[in-house]
Amino acid sequence: REDMEAEAGFDDGDEPSFSDPEDFEDDISDQELLEDVLRDRPQEADGIDSVIVVDNVPQVGPERLEKLKNVVQKIFSKFGKITNEFYPEAEGKTKGYIFLEYAAPSHAQEAVKNADGYKLDKQHTFRVNLFTDFDKYMNISDEWEAPEKQPFKDFGNLRHWMEDPDCRDQYSVIYESGERTGIFSNDAKEAITVEERARWTETYVRWSPKGTYLATFHQRGIALWGGEKFKQIQRFSHQGVQLIDFSPCERYVVTFSPLMDTKDDPQAIIIWDVLTGQKKRGFHCESSAHWPIFNSLFLQSMGLLDKKSLKINGIKDFSWSPGDNIIAFWVPEDKDIPARVTLMQLPSRHEIRVRNLFNVVDCKLHWQKNGDYLCVKVDRTPKGTQGVVTNFEIFRMREKQVPVDVVEMKESIIAFAWEPNGSKFAVLHGESPRINSSFYHVKNNGKIDLIKMFDKQQANSIFWSPQGQFLVLAGLRSMNGALAFVDTSDCTMMNIAEHYMASDVEWDPTGRYVVTSVSWWSHKVDNAFWLWTFQGRLLQKNNKDRFCQLLWRPRPPSLISQEQIKLIKKDLKKYSKIFEQKDRLSQSKASKELVDKRRTMMEDYRKYREAAQQMYQEQRPLRLQLRGGVDTDELDSNVEDWEEETIEFFISEEIIPLGDLE
Numbered sequence: 001r002e003d004m005e006a007e008a009g010f011d012d013g014d015e016p017s018f019s020d021p022e023d024f025e026d027d028i029s030d031q032e033l034l035e036d037v038l039r040d041r042p043q044e045a046d047g048i049d050s051v052i053v054v055d056n057v058p059q060v061g062p063e064r065l066e067k068l069k070n071v072v073q074k075i076f077s078k079f080g081k082i083t084n085e086f087y088p089e090a091e092g093k094t095k096g097y098i099f100l101e102y103a104a105p106s107h108a109q110e111a112v113k114n115a116d117g118y119k120l121d122k123q124h125t126f127r128v129n130l131f132t133d134f135d136k137y138m139n140i141s142d143e144w145e146a147p148e149k150q151p152f153k154d155f156g157n158l159r160h161w162m163e164d165p166d167c168r169d170q171y172s173v174i175y176e177s178g179e180r181t182g183i184f185s186n187d188a189k190e191a192i193t194v195e196e197r198a199r200w201t202e203t204y205v206r207w208s209p210k211g212t213y214l215a216t217f218h219q220r221g222i223a224l225w226g227g228e229k230f231k232q233i234q235r236f237s238h239q240g241v242q243l244i245d246f247s248p249c250e251r252y253v254v255t256f257s258p259l260m261d262t263k264d265d266p267q268a269i270i271i272w273d274v275l276t277g278q279k280k281r282g283f284h285c286e287s288s289a290h291w292p293i294f295n296s297l298f299l300q301s302m303g304l305l306d307k308k309s310l311k312i313n314g315i316k317d318f319s320w321s322p323g324d325n326i327i328a329f330w331v332p333e334d335k336d337i338p339a340r341v342t343l344m345q346l347p348s349r350h351e352i353r354v355r356n357l358f359n360v361v362d363c364k365l366h367w368q369k370n371g372d373y374l375c376v377k378v379d380r381t382p383k384g385t386q387g388v389v390t391n392f393e394i395f396r397m398r399e400k401q402v403p404v405d406v407v408e409m410k411e412s413i414i415a416f417a418w419e420p421n422g423s424k425f426a427v428l429h430g431e432s433p434r435i436n437s438s439f440y441h442v443k444n445n446g447k448i449d450l451i452k453m454f455d456k457q458q459a460n461s462i463f464w465s466p467q468g469q470f471l472v473l474a475g476l477r478s479m480n481g482a483l484a485f486v487d488t489s490d491c492t493m494m495n496i497a498e499h500y501m502a503s504d505v506e507w508d509p510t511g512r513y514v515v516t517s518v519s520w521w522s523h524k525v526d527n528a529f530w531l532w533t534f535q536g537r538l539l540q541k542n543n544k545d546r547f548c549q550l551l552w553r554p555r556p557p558s559l560i561s562q563e564q565i566k567l568i569k570k571d572l573k574k575y576s577k578i579f580e581q582k583d584r585l586s587q588s589k590a591s592k593e594l595v596d597k598r599r600t601m602m603e604d605y606r607k608y609r610e611a612a613q614q615m616y617q618e619q620r621p622l623r624l625q626l627r628g629g630v631d632t633d634e635l636d637s638n639v640e641d642w643e644e645e646t647i648e649f650f651i652s653e654e655i656i657p658l659g660d661l662e
Helices: 002-008 035-039 062-079 105-115 131-138 562-570 572-585 589-618 620-626
Strands: 051-055 082-086 097-102 127-130 170-175 180-185 192-198 205-207 214-218 221-226 231-237 243-246 252-256 269-273 279-283 317-320 326-331 339-345 350-357 360-367 373-380 389-396 404-409 413-418 424-431 434-442 448-454 461-464 470-475 482-487 492-498 504-507 513-518 528-533 538-543 549-552
Touching: 051 105, 051 131, 062 082, 062 097, 062 105, 097 105, 105 127, 127 131, 170 205, 205 549, 221 252, 317 360, 326 360, 326 373, 339 360, 350 373, 350 389, 360 413, 373 413, 413 461, 424 461, 424 470, 461 504, 470 504, 504 549, 513 549, 562 572, 589 620
Parallel strands: none
Antiparallel strands: 051 097, 051 127, 082 097, 170 180, 170 549, 180 192, 205 214, 214 221, 221 231, 243 252, 252 269, 269 279, 317 326, 326 339, 339 350, 360 373, 373 389, 389 404, 413 424, 424 434, 434 448, 461 470, 470 482, 482 492, 504 513, 513 528, 528 538
16 A cells, blocks of 8 residues: 555545646547447437338329328238328328338338339239338439459468378367367368367357358357358357258358347347358247258249238248249148148249148158158058058159159158159168168159068168268167168168167268267267268267267369269279279378378479479570580480590409319
8 A cells, every 4th residue: 555655646635636627628529439339329219210111002082081191090000000091182082192101110110121023913013112212212322433342362272182192181170068169071081180178169150051061059149250261261159059051052051049039139040141240130030940941942032922922821841942932831731621732932932742631640751852752651540440641642743743753651650761863762661679760762654662571670760871872870869879871772781780879860972981979968878979881881980078079071073074974984994003003002100101201201202303404495595605516405406527446344253173073
């Protein structure tokens, strides 16, 4: 205290004065001193930001005015409470435009978004604007001002991992109960660390569809990372976000949070622009049962299609085609009206196929990856029988009038899965311990053939290779991790193995490797992930402390044409020799280090040789000048001046006594 008093220049009996001198002039403005307070202060408003102007309204007399008001109220009250309305009149008729005032500005904005362009009848299509827009547009300068150029942010090569000379795929791993996240390159010998960080995410991670971005989850929103060093590329503020989904082209991302939704400002589901980080639109959501919900059909304007909702009474479930702008939905039975499955083309809203179903308990919609087929799993209770019978209604989407084939199963269904790039599907059916796995082929002749059935399988999940043909039948969690590796081309069981208490199975993008894992989120011991070949040969056992999640990094679509792919497959043996040689050299760490050392030495020699050749060519004129124009670079350039001379010289002599030969 004594030191502080001495430094301040006063003691206990002498208090300092904090008053300004008489000649002091305050040159600090409130804007500088209280910038953050002034920025958040309430803005003065006159209420006109809640008013909209509706043009192209029918011009009517007093006898039809009340009817017009009822129609307008019915259309515009859907967007919020209307507190005031004004219909200008002239010569006994309305003028063709009206003013509506809402209780809140957000209601007026919602009305502009959804009612602008609304077609009332053949002669009248509403044009809706905010009243404040008129003032804004009237004050626009006649002189065009060029927009301010934004600085370019270089995030590096966002697809650098595709340039790996050994074509190694990457995957993300969360471990230590979520405290650490790592990115690794897959190698048959051992994983190679690419990037590793502490507390990179608060829950889990997601890769974008083409592998460009890694999304991490945080209480305040989502962050996107990419480039060679995984720099932060974008942030989206959405409190309590739980789920996300990317558009197929990675241009948009949709986030879901149950915490932020309000009546006036829908924020449960938000669509964002990935490149700019801007919020495109928010939506209400009662549940996340239908996730993912992304479809790219409406993304340009983010507006309601044709300004009208698609009203389907009693709809139970729906699913988008992964290959076309087609939506499939089903409606349960209602009194004498049968249940029905409908395929609707958008944006035309044309029903391309309707299938009536009877005695339906439940339906599940399963699209094939390319949208070539739709399987509707129908659980039925036929009259006069007890129990549930399952039908698979197979819609052939690429054929005229979309014909439907039916496969009937009298046993309970455990799992169903389409071959990703083919026309086969697999089914697990029956009751434990007698679970059967059946494989079907949808043929072009209108038939569906049962290829093979394996009985007494320990499996509750089906995992197809992303390239098709191969699959893994897995008995996850309660079935102790039983694994069966199957080749569906001839339906042979390539291998049967076990990863005790396995909770997840993940195929790599090429279909060459598959990972089985025991996640700490589902089981607190034996947490690890194992790497297998597609044939079921175990390559690695990776034990990570409290391992949580592994996700392979997706690959973008190949730029190679189908003709080039066929040519590569034709000459595969030629390439196989190169790959086999690389595999042999990389079998041991020592040989790998030796190969890397030799490759470095060879690269250094190549650079030195190129530099020496360049210098040699640059010095050619000087050599010709020094040698009187005689070109000595060619060995036979002056052969007539050569002289031949023979030289003999003694090399060695060895004397062997004759006695040694006896």
